[in-house]
Amino acid sequence: MNSPETEEISTPVVTKSAESKPPCCCGWDHSIAFLILRGWLALRAIVTGIEKYAIVKTVQKPLMDPVTGMEDPSGALVDVKIKMYGLANYHAIPPSLSDKFSHEPLLPKFMMDPFCAMLGPALIISGLMLLAGLGTRLSLFVQGVLYIMLTAGLILIKQDDGVAWLAIHIALIAFALTLARDNKFALLKKW
Secondary structure: OOOOOOOOOOOOOOOHHHHHOOOOHHHHHHHHHHHHHHHHHHHHHHHHHHHOOEEEEEEEEEOEOOOOOOEOOOOOEEEEEEEEEOHHHOOOOOHHHHHHHHOOOOOOHHHHHHHHHHHHHHHHHHHHHHHHOEOHHHHHHHHHHHHHHHHHHHHHOOOHHHHHHHHHHHHHHHHHHHHHHHOOOOOEOOO
């Protein structure tokens, strides 16, 4: 018989794997969070890239009487803005900013021209890749690099609001990259 002084007391041992199991959803919460973030970042890149091919024109149209639906008899005209998309309308940087960039000595033309030429297509392609799950890590990295390059340009022309917006995008991309290991809805999971 064991004496009371030498009696061993058994305590339950909790293993680390038992503690790390999620209480519900079998770990899908991170996958769903990544899917939502991936969708937002993809949509942002695609729409931003497509908007590089848009132009807004102002045309004059006759004023219409809302009651009769007929043109105003006085011949009054109204300016109407019409947005049109086309390959010929491509502009990577808005005209208001391109003037500022052209006067910045740290942004020489030989660097700006190739960057501007590839910005719209790169945003669209990386956004489509991210949306489809084709190389999500690669497309997130490409978007991060593009936003860093845009940030550098905005810093040089002192557009602090734009820098702050791009910083939020870069933080979202960094967060998405940390969740990429939980990417259950992808065509190529490795990249």
